[in-house]
Amino acid sequence: MQAFAQLIDRLVYTRSRNGKLALIADYLRNTPDPDRGWALAGMTGDLDFPAVKISAVRKAAEQRVDPVLLKLSRDYVGDSAETIALIWPDGAETRDTAEISPLPLSEAVDQLMAVSRKEAPALVASMLDRLDANGRYALIKLATGAMRVGVSARLAKTAFAQAFDKNVDEVEELWHALSPPYASLFAWGEGKADKPDISGAAFFRPFMLAHPLEDEAVDMADYVAEWKWDGIRVQIVSTGSEVKLFSRGGDDITAAFPDIAENVSRPGVVDGELMVRGEDQGGDEHGGGAASFNALQQRLNRKKVSAKMLKESPAFVRLYDLLIEGEDDLRELSWTERRERLEAVMPQYDSERFDLSRLIDVSSFQELSELRDGTRDAAIEGVMLKRRDSPYVAGRKTGLWYKWKRDPLVADCVMMYAQRGSGKRSSFYSDYTFGCWTDDGELYPVGKAYSGFTDDELKWLDRFVRQNTVNRFGPVREVEKTLVLEVAFDSVHDSKRHKSGLAMRFPRISRIRRDKPADEADHIATLRNMVR
Incomplete structure (x- = not known):
C-alpha cells in the first residue's frame, strides 16, 4: 500500500502528462502482481466496492474525531478524503505500535470486496489505523472510487504500453476483454506469455x-x-x-x-x-x-x-x-x-x-x-x-x-450561490449557481457552472463571493444578487426538477459582466424561447 500511496501522492502534484506517464510506467515495472493490477484498476475506475461508500468512511471518522470538528474541517478543506486522511489519529496514538503491520494493496482489495455494508465502517477504521496520512488518502480514494488524480483510462493504458514497449491500441483492445488484476496482460507485457486470447468474448474496441x-x-x-x-x-x-x-x-x-x-x-x-x-x-x-x-x-x-x-x-x-x-x-x-x-x-x-x-x-x-x-x-x-x-x-x-x-447559446444570468471546488480548487469558491428573472421580479436558478474562466478570473470571483456573502448553508454561500455572468450553453430543456422549469446543457462561464446591472440580466421567458 505504501508504494501505491506514494504513486498517488506524486501524481497529484505532477501536472506534466509525460511526468505522469513516467511515474505510472515505473510503478508498473517495479511492483509485483497482483498489487500493480489492482492499482491500475483503481486509477482507471475499474474497481467497485459496493459496500464501501464515502458515508461509511465518514461514519468511521466520526467515531475517532469530534463530528462538529470533522464537518467544519471538511467545509474548509473541500474534500472528504483529504480531510479524513489528515485529521485521523495516527495508529500509534490509538494502538500498540507493535500491533501495527503494513497493509498490502492486495489485502486491502480482498477485504473491501468481501465486507458487508454493516461491517464496512469498522473495516475501514482498522485499515486507516495501519496507514500514514498519504496511505489513508490513497485508501479512501481507492475504496470510494473517487481517485481523480489526473489519470484518465487512456493515460493509464498509454503508461502500460510505454512500460512494456507495446502498441497502445493493442493494449486498449485487450484491456476491456480482461478483468483486474490483469495477470495475463502483465505476463504478455513482460514477455512471459503469449498475447491473451480474447476471441469469442464480447469486448470493447476503441472508438x-x-x-x-x-x-x-x-x-x-x-x-x-x-x-x-x-x-x-x-x-x-x-x-x-x-x-x-x-x-x-x-x-x-x-x-x-x-x-x-x-x-x-x-x-x-x-x-x-x-x-x-x-x-x-x-x-x-x-x-x-x-x-x-x-x-x-x-x-x-x-x-x-x-x-x-x-x-x-x-x-x-x-x-x-x-x-x-x-x-x-x-x-x-x-x-x-x-x-x-x-x-x-x-x-x-x-x-x-x-x-x-x-x-x-x-x-x-x-x-x-x-x-x-x-x-x-x-x-x-x-x-x-x-x-x-x-x-x-x-x-x-x-x-x-x-x-x-454549432455556436453555443448565451444568456446573461445573475450569480446566486457559490461553493468551494475540489482538489486543487478546494480553497476557492469556484462552483457557481446562477439564475434569471421571472416576470414578477424573482430570481430562479437555471444552472450551475464551474468552468470557462481563467485563473485570474477565478481569484476575482472567489474574492467577490467572500466579500458579498449574505447567508450560509453548510458549504454553500448565498451572495448578493449583483454580479452578472454571461453563460454559454449548448441547449436548454424543460425540467421538472428545477424551480425555473428549465435545465441548461453544458453551461460554462463565458464572460464576467461587471459592466451590466443585475436587473438587466435575462428573464426566464427568454430562455424558454430557446427550448426546442
Missing part, C-alpha cells in the same frame, strides 16, 4: 474520434457530412450468444438499456448514437425522432430500469458505422465501403430500435455551413465530417474525421 473543426473549410468531394446527434456514443458488440453495450469510455452500460440489447441477434460490432425517442417518432427532415439529451439522462447510470421508464422513454440507436460483420473485421476498409456494408445489413436490425444516420446532401462547404447555422433541433449538436477513404482507426487521427459543433 474512432474526431478533431474539432475550427475555421478551415474542407472539400466536400473528399468528405461526407452527417448530423452530430446529442445522445451518447455507444458501441454494440454481439457474439451471437452475448450482447453488450459500451459507452465511449468502454464502460458496460448493457443493464441500463435492456430494450436495446434484447433486440440484437446479428453477430458483429456497430457504432452509433444512443438516444430516446421523442414525441415525433415518425422523424423529420433531419432523420430525427429523438428527444433531447435531458430525456436520455433519466436512464443513464442505472443498474435496473423500471417497466414504466422503458415505456415512457424508449431507447434507440442511430447507427453510423460497422466495425465487424460476423467474423469479418472491416476497420481497415474505407468509410465508403463500410457504409455500403452497413446499409446492406440494416434490414436485419429491428426498425423500432435502430435506424441509419442520414447523410446531409450538400454540394459545397458553404452550403453545409449555412445549413448548420440554421439548425436548432434539440437533438442536434452540429455536424460530423468524415473522409470518404478513411479507415476506422482508434483515437483521433488528423484529417480523417471532424466534428463541427
Whole structure:
C-alpha cells in the first residue's frame, strides 16, 4: 500500500502528462502482481466496492474525531478524503505500535470486496489505523472510487504500453476483454506469455474520434457530412450468444438499456448514437425522432430500469458505422465501403430500435455551413465530417474525421450561490449557481457552472463571493444578487426538477459582466424561447 500511496501522492502534484506517464510506467515495472493490477484498476475506475461508500468512511471518522470538528474541517478543506486522511489519529496514538503491520494493496482489495455494508465502517477504521496520512488518502480514494488524480483510462493504458514497449491500441483492445488484476496482460507485457486470447468474448474496441473543426473549410468531394446527434456514443458488440453495450469510455452500460440489447441477434460490432425517442417518432427532415439529451439522462447510470421508464422513454440507436460483420473485421476498409456494408445489413436490425444516420446532401462547404447555422433541433449538436477513404482507426487521427459543433447559446444570468471546488480548487469558491428573472421580479436558478474562466478570473470571483456573502448553508454561500455572468450553453430543456422549469446543457462561464446591472440580466421567458 505504501508504494501505491506514494504513486498517488506524486501524481497529484505532477501536472506534466509525460511526468505522469513516467511515474505510472515505473510503478508498473517495479511492483509485483497482483498489487500493480489492482492499482491500475483503481486509477482507471475499474474497481467497485459496493459496500464501501464515502458515508461509511465518514461514519468511521466520526467515531475517532469530534463530528462538529470533522464537518467544519471538511467545509474548509473541500474534500472528504483529504480531510479524513489528515485529521485521523495516527495508529500509534490509538494502538500498540507493535500491533501495527503494513497493509498490502492486495489485502486491502480482498477485504473491501468481501465486507458487508454493516461491517464496512469498522473495516475501514482498522485499515486507516495501519496507514500514514498519504496511505489513508490513497485508501479512501481507492475504496470510494473517487481517485481523480489526473489519470484518465487512456493515460493509464498509454503508461502500460510505454512500460512494456507495446502498441497502445493493442493494449486498449485487450484491456476491456480482461478483468483486474490483469495477470495475463502483465505476463504478455513482460514477455512471459503469449498475447491473451480474447476471441469469442464480447469486448470493447476503441472508438474512432474526431478533431474539432475550427475555421478551415474542407472539400466536400473528399468528405461526407452527417448530423452530430446529442445522445451518447455507444458501441454494440454481439457474439451471437452475448450482447453488450459500451459507452465511449468502454464502460458496460448493457443493464441500463435492456430494450436495446434484447433486440440484437446479428453477430458483429456497430457504432452509433444512443438516444430516446421523442414525441415525433415518425422523424423529420433531419432523420430525427429523438428527444433531447435531458430525456436520455433519466436512464443513464442505472443498474435496473423500471417497466414504466422503458415505456415512457424508449431507447434507440442511430447507427453510423460497422466495425465487424460476423467474423469479418472491416476497420481497415474505407468509410465508403463500410457504409455500403452497413446499409446492406440494416434490414436485419429491428426498425423500432435502430435506424441509419442520414447523410446531409450538400454540394459545397458553404452550403453545409449555412445549413448548420440554421439548425436548432434539440437533438442536434452540429455536424460530423468524415473522409470518404478513411479507415476506422482508434483515437483521433488528423484529417480523417471532424466534428463541427454549432455556436453555443448565451444568456446573461445573475450569480446566486457559490461553493468551494475540489482538489486543487478546494480553497476557492469556484462552483457557481446562477439564475434569471421571472416576470414578477424573482430570481430562479437555471444552472450551475464551474468552468470557462481563467485563473485570474477565478481569484476575482472567489474574492467577490467572500466579500458579498449574505447567508450560509453548510458549504454553500448565498451572495448578493449583483454580479452578472454571461453563460454559454449548448441547449436548454424543460425540467421538472428545477424551480425555473428549465435545465441548461453544458453551461460554462463565458464572460464576467461587471459592466451590466443585475436587473438587466435575462428573464426566464427568454430562455424558454430557446427550448426546442
